[in-house]
Amino acid sequence: MAKINTHYQKLQAGYLFPEIGKRVRAYAAAHPAARIIRLGIGDVVLPLPAPIVDAIKTAADEMAHKETFRGYGPEQGYDFLLDAIAARYRSQGAQVAPDEIFVSDGAKCDTANMQEIFSLDSVVAVTDPVYPVYVDTNVMAGRTGPADSEGRYQRLVYLPTTAANGFDPPLPEDRVDLVYLCAPNNPTGAVMSRASLARWVAWAKQHEAIILFDAAYEAFVRDPSLPRSIFEIPGAREVALEFRSFSKTAGFTGTRCAFTVIPKELKARDDSGAWVALHGLWNRRHTTKFNGVSYPIQRAAAAVFSPEGAAGAQANIDYTMENARLIREGLGQAGYRVFGGVNAPYIWMQVPAGMTSWQYFDRLLHETNVVGTPGSGFGSCGEGYFRLSAFGFRENVEEAVERIRTKLPA
Numbered sequence: 001m002a003k004i005n006t007h008y009q010k011l012q013a014g015y016l017f018p019e020i021g022k023r024v025r026a027y028a029a030a031h032p033a034a035r036i037i038r039l040g041i042g043d044v045v046l047p048l049p050a051p052i053v054d055a056i057k058t059a060a061d062e063m064a065h066k067e068t069f070r071g072y073g074p075e076q077g078y079d080f081l082l083d084a085i086a087a088r089y090r091s092q093g094a095q096v097a098p099d100e101i102f103v104s105d106g107a108k109c110d111t112a113n114m115q116e117i118f119s120l121d122s123v124v125a126v127t128d129p130v131y132p133v134y135v136d137t138n139v140m141a142g143r144t145g146p147a148d149s150e151g152r153y154q155r156l157v158y159l160p161t162t163a164a165n166g167f168d169p170p171l172p173e174d175r176v177d178l179v180y181l182c183a184p185n186n187p188t189g190a191v192m193s194r195a196s197l198a199r200w201v202a203w204a205k206q207h208e209a210i211i212l213f214d215a216a217y218e219a220f221v222r223d224p225s226l227p228r229s230i231f232e233i234p235g236a237r238e239v240a241l242e243f244r245s246f247s248k249t250a251g252f253t254g255t256r257c258a259f260t261v262i263p264k265e266l267k268a269r270d271d272s273g274a275w276v277a278l279h280g281l282w283n284r285r286h287t288t289k290f291n292g293v294s295y296p297i298q299r300a301a302a303a304v305f306s307p308e309g310a311a312g313a314q315a316n317i318d319y320t321m322e323n324a325r326l327i328r329e330g331l332g333q334a335g336y337r338v339f340g341g342v343n344a345p346y347i348w349m350q351v352p353a354g355m356t357s358w359q360y361f362d363r364l365l366h367e368t369n370v371v372g373t374p375g376s377g378f379g380s381c382g383e384g385y386f387r388l389s390a391f392g393f394r395e396n397v398e399e400a401v402e403r404i405r406t407k408l409p410a
């Protein structure tokens with residue numbers, strides 16, 4: 001008799017973004033004339049820069065000739081891309097060797113899958129609010145108990161990151177073995193300072209814990225005093241791994257390419273108490289379950305680091321960050337309390353008093369035809385907040401801000 005993985009039955013509702021999509025589709029079907037502006041899911045809209053597209057075309061042509069055709073590549077990624085990524089880290093003041101990098105088809109998959117190499121009895125901490133993938137995948141694996149009425153899972157440690165603590169994740173008070181940190185943060189748009197990351201690295205060392213650091217939005221950091229990689233912090237290579245992505249950095253949400261760095265020094269204990277290097281475990285997992293990102297897409301990713309590709313990607317980031325400024329300032333003028341949007345493409349705003357995040361979502365959709373993401377979808381501390389994404393065309397962003405300002409001020 002086939003039986004399901006019963007842990008899936010603990011999951012709360014649907015995954016956040018499909019749920020939003022469902023509500024928006026229902027509204028659009030009932031109001032066909034509505035001109036809906038989508039600032040919900042953080043999905044890029046600008047076309048890939050020409051040098052990156054040219055790299056795909058050239059690689060596709062290579063695949064058309066027997067002399068240059070390629071079949072399976074190395075599961076970890078081609079050397080030309082690994083070397084370019086390692087050089088990028090060096091330029092940011094972090095030491096990462098090419099063979100510590102694992103190229104993949106997405107940071108979502110990597111952040112979801114990484115938990116597999118850790119013991120099922122690991123105590124996992126997440127910030128609240130949090131990117132839901134970290135939580136749901138640990139629920140699926142059976143590392144948590146059921147959820148309570150606020151949607152918080154038993155045995156998961158929640159670290160409230162709110163306006164009260166400046167959205168800086170507090171260190172856990174009780175035992176934690178694994179912690180997911182995301183900076184620049186999705187959803188709050190806050191960035192952890194060097195001092196804050198150094199505190200976490202020291203904590204992880206003291207407790208033999210591991211930091212799973214999600215740096216998918218590092219390219220949006222504009223303040224040079226802020227770290228872009230946890231590996232800029234001395235000692236981090238012994239306690240942290242890092243996820244990065246080309247999705248938001250270079251417009252690859254549809255093209256798919258990302259990578260994870262696992263330093264060779266990074267170790268955790270086995271059942272006998274002996275230290276085991278995580279690099280070898282992830283390599284084993286990656287080579288068993290993954291056959292590598294396609295050659296043309298890895299060429300495209302490498303082109304992001306060429307001078308022309310980097311300029312094109314930077315121009316798109318600058319465009320998005322100008323959107324962020326318009327949203328932040330426009331909503332501020334409309335009386336909203338807003339956070340983020342300075343070193344991150346997300347604006348985190350307080351909803352008017354007396355409304356829940358989902359009530360605000362519905363009013364925003366119905367009264368302004370603008371779509372955002374309810375803060376409670378990211379955790380119970382997100383209740384009363386709302387996220388707007390700065391990824392969008394300028395004219396849509398301007399119109400969305402104007403509609404909110406005139407039709408739904410705070």
Ligand code: MLT
Pocket residue numbers: 040041042043108186
């Ligand atoms: C978001 O909107 O939070 C992101 O697009 C989700 C993701 O990157 O998977």
